[in-house]
Amino acid sequence: MSPADEDEITGIHCRLDELLAERGMTLTRLSEIVGVSVVNLSILKNDRARAIRYSTLSAICRALDCEVGDLLVHAV
Template identity: 55%
Template structure:
C-alpha cells in the first residue's frame, strides 16, 4: 500500500515508547503495533486525532504517501485510456 503511518519515526523523535503512547491515547498496544508495522488497513479519525494530540503533531506528520510499483503501473494504464 502506498499510504504509510510513520509512527516509529515520531516515537523516536519524541523519545516515547509504544506502550506509553497506547496508555495516553487509550488504544490497545496491539492496535498501535498494527499501525506501526504498516499492517493497518484503516485508521479512525478519532484515533488519528488522539495520536496527533499526544504526539503534538499534524496528521501529515504521521501519514505519508509513498508511490510504489502499483502506482506506476496505474499511471501507465491511465495514459493508455487517454489515447
C-alpha cells in the same frame, strides 16, 4: 477477502515509529495516553492497518504534537 487483496499496497506509510523515537516515547506510553491497545498501535506502526478512526488519528496526533501529514505520508 482473497490473499491477493491482503497483500495490496496502499501507498500510505505510517511514520509512528519515527515520531515516537523523535519524542523519546514508547509505544506502551502512547497506548496509555491514547487509549488504544499496543497491539493495534503496532499494526498501525508496521503499515498493516486497513483503516483508522478519525478519533484515534486525532488522539495520536495530540499525544505526539504532530499533524496528520507528519504521521501518514504517501509512500513513493
